[in-house]
Amino acid sequence: MEIQNKTYTLRNCRFLVDSEKIMENSNIVINNGLIESIGKEIEGDELDCSKWIITPGFVNSHVHSAMIPLRGYYDDAELTEWLNKMWEFEKSMQRELMKLGSEISVLEMLSSGTTAFVDMYFNPDDIEKLTEKYEIKAAAGYTFLDSLFSPEEVEEKQYQLKKCKNFFPIVNVHSVYSVEEKTLIRAKELAEKTSTWIHIHVSETRKEIFDNKKKTGKFPVEYLHDLGLTRLVNAVHLGWIANWEIDYLKEAKGATHCPTSNMKLATAGAYPFYEMLTKGVNVTLGTDGAASNNSLDIIREMKTAVLLQRHSYWDTRVKALDVFKAVTENGYKLLGIKGGKIKEGYIADLAIFDSSSIYPLLKDRIISNIVYFATSEAIVGTINNGKITKKDYILDKKKKLVNKLNELLNKI
Template identity: 45%
Template sequence: MAGRQLTLKNCKYVLVDKANMLENVDVLIEGDTIVEVGKGLGGGDELDCRNCVVMPGLANAHTHAAMWIFRGLFDREELPQWLSAVERAEEKLTPEIVELASKAAIMEMLSSGTTLFVDMYLYPEATAKASSELGIRAAMGPVINDKVVEEGRAEKLVTDLLGAAPPNVTTIINVHTTYTASEEALKTAAKLSQKMGLNLQLHVSETRQEVYKIKKEKGVFPVEYINKLGALTNRTLLVHMGWVTSWELSLVKKAGATVVHCPASNMKLATGGFLPLVEMLNSGMNVALGTDGAASNNSLDMFREMKTAVLLHRNSYWRTDIGAPEVFEMATLGGYRALGLKGGRVAKGYLADLALLDAASPRLRPLRRSNVLSNLVYSACGCDVYATIVGGHIAYIRNEEFKEKISEIAEQLEQIDF
């Protein structure tokens, strides 16, 4: 898409993807797309990046943005009790509160290098509005549940959001999980996904209780169940997947679905289980990374999530099969690929969704070509991000004005007592 130009000049390092690195180059952006990466480029506005590491923007492939307002609450609860506590607190939420809480979460994500997030929550139109105002790329949609299906509102909810969504927001279809939605609700969501060509996101095999319940009631395991209902396709995002069988993995692989790993949230909520990440990646599955909501993580920092994922699986496998390259791809390309978006690489023809890190940060030093990726995954944090670019526009740059704005929003939300 032609349009205004922006040139990132003299980038100290450009991490193209998990395997390719460039030094002292320029990145030329036109409209929302990278048009060239190389030396001696120029055009439009220029941003001096001589002290920056430029990398693909991070894709938070599963979160509940507005749950930012619940951060630090219910920390001692295991998942079933935690869900009950959250549901009681949600009775106080309105579209206005969700919009404001979404803004706080989006600003946190932008300030830590996230350029895309996939959301599942109440009042998606409010979160879409916040996303549009702040310039982040996002995917969200209505939650299809029994009440919505019984009232015949499922398709209208999707089409209404689809028609109103700004260009930076992709409409998807959400189902909470296999045990809170009826068979009819799951079938309805699957049919809408196929009919409208939209992604379908749902929590699957998050706990042992869920797996046993579905197996007892339906005679099959959760992934088999959603496959039987037509909900397992190459547009499906399967979130959590900590309690899966090897034959379920073969179904996921055959369908071309994406698995979204949320390691910090799963461990905090004591869900147990084990996502077989090495086997998934070795089979060629697309695996993305997500923080889940700030109520269950409690951070929205994808740098922390990358490190958590590596450490969890190295400790669990007693091997080093999972390292910085694998989780970096999950946190960038994996999320974009799940939505069919051409992002997650710093290369010609890709979306200009980028994170610029301060190369002078002590957490990135010593900084050498050989350790850039390692430092980003094992040592960096979101606070090292200097600027975040989404669709060719600078959506975040480190300054006092940004800090003051998020502080004002937080102060308003802190007046609400849960």
């Protein structure tokens, strides 16, 4: 996997898999970070891929990457109590530890096939540097959260973030319950002015719905819609929304489901996955952070999403392909990048699976075996903007940083 040329060929890939097709023994020509052709053509250096399954890279549409130091810190409470516990740790969390957490998160995500993520925390400038270092894509921004930061301060810092090759500044708003209405309006104006979108937790718990209804007379999604925000948002969680609120999300950038985090924090509710699909909402998936999931492995998240839907609906209408599409095609759509498919002119962001780990290896079982059976152990690398990143390199980097993390936390 030493190829760094601008034009090269992934030759004879055992399988190519995206949400539209599965091809056997085909080539992918990559040129200048983009997919140039698929089929029998060969250009530039050749890489034998006869033992690999190639899929689009995965998008983790909701994560708090800095929170690795909080993994396993406190697991046993519902959201409000849990958030307070997190805060006990976070209020004294040094910038260095946040940065280290984000870097370990990036390496964990790459090692499970993730090529892009949407982040919410306090260190988007660190995230920008990491996207440069590892060629992973990220959407991140400073976070409106009235108890901690003045909206003016957030806005001012936000203007300092610039769009780069792999970094996409977005407006983070913690939630409707943690900011005033005027902050929401300010966030909307900021997103419009800077031509970006808003990333926000919405309708996560019953309590949030109850409180918002009491305060504003409206349900949270309805409330955001009436303020003109729904067309701008990646709305995350949505476990407790009314059926008619789904209509408001048709125009949203994304509607991100985080099944593991919701279940672990016992928020109950049910993200209406099937209804969202039926109405054409851009359904995306996220792991949430290491403190609530506690894994950042989007492959596991695909499976858990199907399981939760099937359990909630007492039927099997949500299928492996739906979640596979959510983390590939839909994820890149959220980011506004021509990616998430193995198609001419699309970005060469790809995940590489060892075909001996996905078995029985039969064409009509591949998506099932990726979603329900595979673990990140099957990932041998990713391709980011056409550049191959080996899993071994990632794991080696991670090991060093984990040692540092353990040293730092043992001192606290």
